[in-house]
Amino acid sequence: VGYDFLLNKGKIPSALKPFTDFIFMHSDNPMTELFLRTFLGTNAERHLLLKEALDKVPKLALEKFLKEPSTSTLGESILALILHSLPAFLAYGQKAEEKKAEEVAKSFGIILKRKERLAYITDTHFEINGVARSSRIIRELAQRYDLPLDVIAVWDGDVRENNLVLLKPAFEFSTPFYEEFKLRVPTLISLLDLLRNYSRVHIATPGPLGIMAFGVAKALGLPTTFTFHTDVPAYAYTYTGSPELMDISYKLIALLCNACERVFTPSEAYKKLLKEKGVKEEKIKVFKRGVDTSLFNPSKKEEDFFQRKFGVQVRGNVVLYVGRVSKEKNLDAFLYCAKNFPEDTFIIVGDGPYREEVEKKKPRNVYLLGYLTGEELAKAYASADVFLFPSETETYGQVILEAMASGLPVVVSSKGASHEHVEEGVNGFIAHSYEDFVEKLGRLLESPRLREFMSAEALRYAQSMDLTETYLDYINKLLGRVGVKV
Structure with missing residues (x-):
């Protein structure tokens, strides 16, 4: 409907019209189809070509901007990113309508329940660090006790394991001051499609994947929790010596924390720090992690x-x-x-x-x-x-x-x-x-x-x-369970 409106108003650029006509079922030119599929690198069914285009165009536009930086290519990149974000805005609107439908159903005594499953979001899983180690332990316990959760990360490799979902990176770049650790960014549409299958979202890292997952979870109306594993603002100060950057970082962390249903931190010291930085005290919960005494003894x-x-x-x-x-x-x-x-x-x-x-x-x-x-x-x-x-x-x-x-x-x-x-x-x-x-x-x-x-x-x-007992208690809380023993 939107395309027909723009078409009738003459708002579709002539250079794009053959391709947009094909995508929106206004033409059946086989040469246009061949070019589109080659350009997008896809064999998807025709009705999914619009989604494929929205998914891949931002990367193509940004690559063009990096090769030929200009106001024109910058504008194309911004437009591509806006179009790429469109499905998330539509999902937000759709969720509002779904809530109204649920209220109507409830008035008739019909209670609709989403199948319980937690998306545990982490920007680091295979690397050697404490946050990655925690995500691996959580996944191992999910396998052992058949818990309804998946660890979700971004990785450019063919790894297939139970309770692990890997998104392909659209972009990848080194972390400032930590060259060996890569930050990987998936497409927003792939993340949106994935998180539709979950009932709750937990963000373990405030990296690109974590921030994107937070936005998508809000668009889908999913309960969201966050763990303050790493004192990123203190790291920023250590490397830059800028108290202003540290203060801004803490303010951003506080905004994220207050927008979540619950915030977990592993120590009383950091519970106090988060409270001082403006996080609401009632949102903060301390969780203790145990140690594997069968390995370390x-x-x-x-x-x-x-x-x-x-x-x-x-x-x-x-x-x-x-x-x-x-x-x-x-x-x-x-x-x-x-x-x-x-x-x-x-x-x-x-x-x-x-x-x-x-x-x-x-x-x-x-x-x-x-x-x-x-x-x-x-x-x-x-x-x-x-x-x-x-x-x-x-x-x-x-x-x-x-x-x-x-x-x-x-x-x-x-x-x-x-x-x-x-x-x-x-x-x-x-x-x-x-x-x-x-x-x-x-x-x-x-x-x-x-x-x-x-x-x-x-x-x-x-x-x-005890490692198992402390982590199972933590997982229960992430799943929103109270007083339940796994």
Whole structure:
């Protein structure tokens, strides 16, 4: 109807008319059809060609703009993006009509129920980081307990697994300050088609996929929740030194949080921070994650593990760090401690954009091993003596729990949420400055009896945090279930 109106008003450009006539069933020119299908790269049925065009034209228009930047190609790109967004606006209008229909049905005693299924949205799933690890655990539990949820990510690969739905990326680019992590953007239409099949949406990351899913969920009228896994505004400040950018980032996060039904954060420290930044307190819920004590435990200790596996000539005690090698992790404090204890061995497990800088600054007793996973990571933990984690931006600190489960006393920063796992002087120490890190680490290195006592207490604490139980409780809350045991 809309096309006929524009056609009668003479608003269709003559260059486009042969193609739009074919798409809207006004002509049957086989050459036009051949050109369109070749141009769009599709064998879809004719009545789906409009959708295919709306899905693919933005990418084509943006690629043209990047090759030939001009006001004309910019205008074409903007128009293409507006047209691409049209189905979402139509869905929003359709949802309003559906609600009216449901109200009419309800007045006749007919209750319409959507089949329960959660879309767990994450911009990172296959990478090595805490958020990706959480999404993998949630998917594994969904498989084991037949839970009504799917993890949804964007990935350019042929991976087919239960409870995992992968969208193809339309665009892909590196994250600022984190070149090895790619941000992948799907088409809005593909995401809209997908989320129609779900009853709830949970956003685990405020990346391109997360933000797009939030908009689509709102258009479809789906209950939406969000987890504040990563302190992105603090990262922005660490890398740019701009308090203005940090403040703007927190305001945007607060807007997202307040527009969601519920906001989850893994620590009391960040519940308080979100409240201070303007998030409504009644929306914020704290969830605790447990640790896999079958994988991480003291029995994985191996004598001469670091020498046999990595050629590290261990001297004295082994002080371990596990995590991303990046500026926000405050690894300069780790190097400062290493310089103060030249007779001991300091090992970094992980990789990231700050590695080159660490390699330049480190003293001889510091070794970087790169990423480790699974059994090798478990052996690295258990074969060390102390876990030193100076990061000041952790929203939880899963690696601290893994270290404790491996029987390591820990020394952590008083900033962020890492210290919430630590009972000062019992299962570890909380440091407030570089000098404090040195003093407290020194007490552990000089006293085997103190290490043994704290090791036992750290293990006891970790064993009280059951991985399966804590994650199932979290999933129940995401599904909107109250007081239900899976």
